[in-house]
Amino acid sequence: MTAGRLAGGRQRRDRPLAPGRKVRRYEGGRFVERIETVAGECATAMVYNGQDFAVLMTSPEHLEDFATGFTLAEGIVDHASEIEAVEIEDVVLGVEIRITIPAARMAALADRQRHVTAGTSCGMCGILSIERALRPLPTLPPAPPIPAPSIERALAALPATQTLNRQSGAVHAAAFATREGRVALVREDVGRHNALDKLTGAMARTGTAAEDGFLVLTSRCSTEMVQKAALAGFAVVVAISAPTTLAVELADAAGQALIGFARQGGFNIYTHEQRISAG
Known part of the structure; x- marks a missing residue:
């Protein structure tokens, strides 16, 4: 062979490991600059x-x-x-x-x-x-920034809404949160892609507009998650784990704010930081 x-x-x-990428991290109520390695x-x-x-x-x-x-x-x-x-x-x-x-x-x-x-x-x-x-994604329109405290509120509220995960510990969630940080709609599935598809389907059926809030994912954020989110109209995506290099590139090109390592206490903003405000 x-x-x-x-x-x-x-x-x-x-190919060599991806070089460090400068990100803006929200932590302790303020923004700081740091370097992160992206898979x-x-x-x-x-x-x-x-x-x-x-x-x-x-x-x-x-x-x-x-x-x-x-x-x-x-x-x-x-x-x-x-x-x-x-x-x-x-x-x-x-x-x-x-x-x-x-x-x-x-x-x-x-x-x-x-x-x-x-x-x-x-x-x-x-x-x-x-x-x-890797089909082209729509360019997401400008919108008022999402306050960082709203993201923290949504992250704090999400675990209580994950009914299946509390019972099994084995499923992902995709959630729509309002601009104020209220978790308004949640869907769960063993597959992270399936959870997101279920959420966007539920939003379509209930007339919930993606531009009225932001997306929260209980998983890493790779290419297909960014694609699905952009096609659904989400300008802000918040993931509790890390993004990948290609996900960051696609989010940047689509005008999407991609947030990773979102936990209680802070998160990293990888793209379009103007979509997030300090308060």
């Missing part, structure tokens, strides 16, 4: 014998290992020795992993209906091309 080669025979190295994320297209198969969001390290493990886990081949070549090509919007397998295996792959189950981390497993996975 040929692995770790770029087109033209160049050796590909894992890398890239759109990774799986291409077998020249045919698009799926796009997954991955960390950009050890992609040769990922190609082999994914191919085996999906039952595309039975043994790693059947993988004839792996080429990894950096493309404009992400990375293509080009995998060569025997013709018989490719024929079987083309015949079957694909059901990719890449855990609960992907959220884009039915998408076949990077262009579709």
